[in-house]
Amino acid sequence: MYTESASVDEEDHPPMSIAATLLRSRAVAALTSPHGVDRYLELVNPLWAANEVRARVVSVHRETSGEHPVGTVVLQPTSTWRGHRAGQYVQVGVELPGGRRVTRCFSISSAASMPGEQITLTIRSNAAVRGERSVSRFLVEEAGPGTIVHLGQAEGRFVLDESPATPTNNHLLFITGGSGITPAMSILRTLLRDGYDGRAGRKVTFVHYARSGEDQIFAEELARIAADDNDVTVHLRHDSVFSEFELRRLAPEYERLDTWACGPAPMMALVRESFGDSPRLRTEMFKLGGEASGTAEGQVAFTSSALEAPNTGATLLEQAEAAGLTPEFGCRMGICFSCTARKTSGTVRNVLTGEESDLPDEDVRVCVSTPVGDCAVDL
Amino acid sequence: MTTTATSQTDGATRRPSDKVHLTPEQLRAFGEELDAIRQRIVDDLGEADAAYIRKILKIQRGFEVAGRALFYLPPAWPLAVGALSISKILDNMEIGHNVMHGQYDWMGDPGLSSRMFDWDTVCPSSQWKYSHNYIHHTFTNILGKDRDIGYGILRMDEDQAWKPYYLGNPVYAFLLMVLFEWGVALHDLEVENIVAGKRSLDDNLPLYPGLLRKIRNQALKDYLLFPALTGPLFPMTLAGNAVANLVRNIWAFNIIFCGHFPAGVETFTEEECLDEEGPDGPRESRGHWYYRQVLGSANITGGPLFHIMSGNLSHQIEHHLFPDLPAKRYPQIAPEIRDLCDRYGLPYNTGPLHKQVGSVVAKICRLALPGRRSRGGDQVAPSAEREAA
Numbered sequence: 001m002y003t004e005s006a007s008v009d010e011e012d013h014p015p016m017s018i019a020a021t022l023l024r025s026r027a028v029a030a031l032t033s034p035h036g037v038d039r040y041l042e043l044v045n046p047l048w049a050a051n052e053v054r055a056r057v058v059s060v061h062r063e064t065s066g067e068h069p070v071g072t073v074v075l076q077p078t079s080t081w082r083g084h085r086a087g088q089y090v091q092v093g094v095e096l097p098g099g100r101r102v103t104r105c106f107s108i109s110s111a112a113s114m115p116g117e118q119i120t121l122t123i124r125s126n127a128a129v130r131g132e133r134s135v136s137r138f139l140v141e142e143a144g145p146g147t148i149v150h151l152g153q154a155e156g157r158f159v160l161d162e163s164p165a166t167p168t169n170n171h172l173l174f175i176t177g178g179s180g181i182t183p184a185m186s187i188l189r190t191l192l193r194d195g196y197d198g199r200a201g202r203k204v205t206f207v208h209y210a211r212s213g214e215d216q217i218f219a220e221e222l223a224r225i226a227a228d229d230n231d232v233t234v235h236l237r238h239d240s241v242f243s244e245f246e247l248r249r250l251a252p253e254y255e256r257l258d259t260w261a262c263g264p265a266p267m268m269a270l271v272r273e274s275f276g277d278s279p280r281l282r283t284e285m286f287k288l289g290g291e292a293s294g295t296a297e298g299q300v301a302f303t304s305s306a307l308e309a310p311n312t313g314a315t316l317l318e319q320a321e322a323a324g325l326t327p328e329f330g331c332r333m334g335i336c337f338s339c340t341a342r343k344t345s346g347t348v349r350n351v352l353t354g355e356e357s358d359l360p361d362e363d364v365r366v367c368v369s370t371p372v373g374d375c376a377v378d379l
Numbered sequence: 380m381t382t383t384a385t386s387q388t389d390g391a392t393r394r395p396s397d398k399v400h401l402t403p404e405q406l407r408a409f410g411e412e413l414d415a416i417r418q419r420i421v422d423d424l425g426e427a428d429a430a431y432i433r434k435i436l437k438i439q440r441g442f443e444v445a446g447r448a449l450f451y452l453p454p455a456w457p458l459a460v461g462a463l464s465i466s467k468i469l470d471n472m473e474i475g476h477n478v479m480h481g482q483y484d485w486m487g488d489p490g491l492s493s494r495m496f497d498w499d500t501v502c503p504s505s506q507w508k509y510s511h512n513y514i515h516h517t518f519t520n521i522l523g524k525d526r527d528i529g530y531g532i533l534r535m536d537e538d539q540a541w542k543p544y545y546l547g548n549p550v551y552a553f554l555l556m557v558l559f560e561w562g563v564a565l566h567d568l569e570v571e572n573i574v575a576g577k578r579s580l581d582d583n584l585p586l587y588p589g590l591l592r593k594i595r596n597q598a599l600k601d602y603l604l605f606p607a608l609t610g611p612l613f614p615m616t617l618a619g620n621a622v623a624n625l626v627r628n629i630w631a632f633n634i635i636f637c638g639h640f641p642a643g644v645e646t647f648t649e650e651e652c653l654d655e656e657g658p659d660g661p662r663e664s665r666g667h668w669y670y671r672q673v674l675g676s677a678n679i680t681g682g683p684l685f686h687i688m689s690g691n692l693s694h695q696i697e698h699h700l701f702p703d704l705p706a707k708r709y710p711q712i713a714p715e716i717r718d719l720c721d722r723y724g725l726p727y728n729t730g731p732l733h734k735q736v737g738s739v740v741a742k743i744c745r746l747a748l749p750g751r752r753s754r755g756g757d758q759v760a761p762s763a764e765r766e767a768a
Binding site for chain 2: 031042099333
C-alpha cells in the first residue's frame with residue numbers, strides 16, 4: 001500500500017532513498033566534478049535534484065480580485081526541500097519571458113511543512129516597475145499547473161520561537177496588514193492543525209487590516225476560524241488604519257504579549273511606536289522597491305562593513321573606496337566582473353548603458369554602477 | 380596583402396609608429412559607434428540567447444555522458460574518445476570561457492553565472508578569471524602588462540628582448556600545446572615574474588589550495604574513478620581520458636594562439652595607450668581601448684560548426700571589443716565591425732585556420748632567433764589580410 005502511494009509521485013521526485021543517498025554521495029560528486037550532479041539531473045527532469053530545491057506548481061487560485069489580485073500558489077517541492085517552520089519565507093526564482101530568471105522572497109502561507117511536503121505561497125500581484133517584469137504577477141496571473149520554479153530553503157526568524165518539547169500557553173498576538181497576513185496565517189494554521197481537538201490550546205488574538213472587504217485575503221477561512229470554538233479571536237478591520245487606541249481596546253496589556261507584526265512600512269512604523277522597545281514584538285517587513293530619486297541623493301550603505309555614507313553620485317566602487325573600503329576590483333570598466341557584489345536594496349544605474357535596476361538581491365558590477373537614491377550593497 | 384606574406388614582415392619591418400593612427404576625434408567617434416552596437420545587442424538579449432546556451436549545454440553533457448558510457452564497449456574506444464574530446468572542447472570554450480566572462484549573467488541562472496561556473500580543466504575558474512578577464516582583456520597586447528604575450532615562456536613579439544633561452548621557442552610552444560590545460564593552470568603562479576624577482580613565492584601561497592584541489596578533483600575523475608568504474612578496461616579508459624584531454628589541449632592551443640599572434644597583430648607600449656587626461660593623470664580613452672583591441676586581435680574564418688567548436692574565439696576581434704556579450708552574437712555583428720574598421724582604415728585581421736596557424740608557427744620559429752624590429756622599415760600598415768571572409 002505504501003509503495004503504491006509512493007509511486008504516484010514518482011515523476012516528481014528523484015528516485016528515492018537509496019538512489020537519493022547515492023546521488024548525494026561524495027563519489028557521485030567526484031564523478032560529476034566540477035559541475036555537480038544537479039547540473040546533469042536537471043537536463044533529464046527539472047524535478048530531479050540531489051541538492052538544489054525546485055518545485056512544480058500544482059495549482060493557483062485567486063484569494064481576491066481587482067487590479068492587484070492576490071493568489072495562492074500550491075507548490076510541490078523536490079524531496080530536497082527540508083520543510084519549514086511556520087512564519088518563514090522562501091526565495092522563489094522564476095524564469096520570466098526573455099530568458100531571465102528573477103528571484104524574490106515570499107512568505108509561506110501554509111502550515112509548517114515536513115521535508116518534501118507541499119507548501120503554498122499567497123502573493124499579491126504587483127505591477128511591473130519600469131518595464132521590469134514582475135515575479136508576483138507572473139506567479140499569480142501567468143503560472144499554472146506544471147510551471148517549474150526554483151526555491152531556496154526556508155529562511156527567516158519570524159516564527160513561533162519556543163521549543164516544541166516545552167510548549168507554553170502564553171497569549172499570542174498577531175497584527176498584520178494587507179498581504180503581510182501570510183506568515184501569521186501560517187503560524188495560525190499550524191497552531192490549529194497541531195493543537196489538540198482543533199484548538200490553538202492558548203489564547204490567540206489575530207488583528208488584520210485590509211483596504212476593503214474585497215481585498216480581504218483568506219476571508220472564508222478566517223470567518224470559519226472566528227466562528228469555531230478554538231481559543232482564537234479574529235478582528236478584521238477594513239478601511240481603517242492601525243491605532244494604539246484600538247489595539248489597547250482589543251488587547252489590553254498588549255505590550256506584555258508575544259506579538260508578531262507584519263505589514264506595509266507605514267503600518268509597521270505605527271506598530272513599533274506603540275510597542276516602544278518591547279522585546280516581545282517580532283516584526284517582518286516587506287521589501288518594497290526603493291523610491292528612485294536624483295543621482296546624488298540618499299545614503300549608500302555598505303552592509304558587510306556596517307558603514308554608511310551620503311551618496312555622492314560616483315560609482316559604488318569609488319564610493320566604497322572613498323569610505324575607506326578596499327573591495328576587490330579588476331578592470332574598473334565593467335568587463336571583467338572581478339568587482340561583482342550583491343546589491344541588497346535600492347536602485348543603481350549602469351553607467352555604460354544608462355539602464356536602471358531596482359531588483360533586490362542583485363549582483364552588480366560596482367565599478368560601473370552608480371546608486372540612484374538610497375542603496376545598500378554587500379561590501 | 381595576405382598573411383602568407385609573413386616573410387615580408389620577416390624580422391623586422393614594423394615598429395609601433397607604423398600603426399594606423401586615429402585622431403582623438405576619430406577615436407571618440409569610433410568608440411561611440413562601437414558603444415552603439417553593443418547597446419543594440421544588449422537590448423536585444425533574450426530568450427533566443429538563453430535557449431542557445433542551454434542547447435549547447437545539453438549537447439555538451441550529452442557528449443560527455445556518451446563518451447563515458449562508450450568506454451564500456453572496447454571496439455567503440457575511438458568514438459568514446461571523440462565524444463569526450465568534443466565534450467571537453469565545448470565545456471571549455473563555447474560554454475566555460477564565455478560563461479566565465481559573464482556573458483550569460485543577465486539570465487540570473489546560477490548554473491550559467493560567471494561567479495559560480497567552473498570548467499572541466501585543471502585550472503580553477505577563479506584564478507583564470509583574474510589573469511584572463513582582468514589582466515589579459517584589460518591590458519590586451521600591452522608589452523609588460525599582458526601576460527598572455529608568450530605566457531611568460533615564449534618570445535612572441537619582436538620587442539621582447541632575445542636571450543639564448545628563446546632558442547627553444549618552438550620546443551616550448553610544442554610542450555605548451557600538449558600540456559595546455561596545465562599551462563593555463565600554472566599561468567597564474569607567474570613563475571616568470573618570480574624568476575625576475577618581481578613576485579615572491581609567498582605571493583602564490585593563497586593560490587595553492589584552490590589549484591591543488593582542482594587538480595586533485597580533475598585527476599581523480601579522469602585518471603582514477605571513471606577508469607575504475609570500467610573494471611578490467613581500466614587502462615583503456617585511462618588512456619582514452621588522457622587522449623581526450625590531449626585533443627582538447629591541442630585544439631584550444633591552436634585556436635587561442637591564432638587570436639593574438641598571427642602576423643600583423645600589433646602590440647603596444649604602456650605610454651602609447653595613455654591618450655587622454657583623466658582626473659588622476661593620463662589614461663587611455665575608451666575609443667583607444669577599442670582601437671587597441673581591434674589591432675591586437677585576429678579572427679579565423681570558417682563555418683558555423685567551426686565557430687561553435689572554437690567557442691567563437693574565431694571572432695577574437697569581436698570578443699575583445701565586447702567580452703561580455705554572448706559569443707553567439709559575434710558572427711552576427713562581425714560584418715558591421717569589419718565595415719567599421721574599413722571606414723576608419725583599420726586592419727581587420729582574419730584568415731582561414733591553416734593560414735593563421737602557419738603564420739603563428741612561422742613567428743614562433745622566427746623569434747627563436749635574435750633580431751629586433753629594424754627601425755625605419757618600409758612597411759606602411761600592419762599586414763592584415765583583407766580578403767573576404
